[in-house]
Amino acid sequence: MEENAKERKRKNKKNKTKNNLVDVSKKDMAQDIDEEQEVDLSTKEELPHNQVNFEDDSDTEEQPKRKKKKKQPIPTESDSKKGKKSKRQIKKEKFIQRQAEAQAASKDQLKTQCLTYLSQWKHDKQNWKFMKVKQVWLFKNKFNPALVPDASWPQLLEYFDSAQGNIRNMLLDDANKIIKQLDEWSESQNKETNDTEEEVEVSRPDDNVYKRARDLIQCLQE
Template structure:
């Protein structure tokens, strides 16, 4: 009996010892595995840091927001105000094309050339008239100069008052077609003045105002009227 008890106690001790050994080995294996995992993680982190790239695991809410933010935002088109639209249209209208600018420059150049030609013709004709008066020996008759003088005889801008007595003396000896032209033009001015004066006297009479306004005549210039009278008196004597 005593031997059996000793055997049982030895067995119990051995079983207990074996259990403790199993617990120690399991704890050692667990600790070893944890150390291995920690080492691998440390290596991976060190590799990522050495490469200069630290990868972060996106959180659930960050991933959802990133999907929303990645979508392109639609910009609303601003409606143009009527003032802006008018300024844009007027700006386009006010822009002058190169062709239009060339046309305007060409027209301005032509107008300047024509004015220069007219001024040159005026000086030539007045010199022609002055030479007839003061230097008749060297003077020569020119049909074009005489036509110009006849055409512009009533113009105070082209034939000034200082040159008018010489022109009247020049036309005093006119004969044929030029004489008839001078008289017809002068009589037309006299007739126009007579009609105007008659219309002024009839304004006081009882008549329709609209009719009188529609038939209103223009009064000839006083200088033109005096030149017409002097031509008639000079050629009819």
């Protein structure tokens, strides 16, 4: 009986020591866990700070500037119509063209009427009537072969020879200007010009115009 009691005491002591060791190990493990949690918490608290510092450093670095691409203008309907004429402009151009054609037709008609007036004076004096407008036209265009053709020139000389009053003096003045113009041109061609002298440009009258001027002077001075 005494041996059993001793054996129980010894076993109880072993169990106590084991329990104490277990408690110590549990305390150590709990302490280690607490320390690890504190470390984790500290690192977690520091992470945002470190992250902020990293982002701040990245902002301070010079980033290469990207070249901005030029925006290409979007073609609009107004741009496409720039090269095209508007209806108003087309109408205006047609109106100007019609006016020019009408004026040309009117000039041709007046030319025909004046030449008919001259021919009627020569061949049909009974039905001929004096018209100042047509006489003025013949006077202004007397030296122009395009308006008064060579075929009508002899008739015009006779008509002017029959004229009375101041118109004869005006005809002689115009004819003498043509003769003088040719004389001045001839002098300018023969004269040696110096560098210090100013050159006067004198145009040479047309041969047909010069011939008509001489014919007119001869006719009126006879």
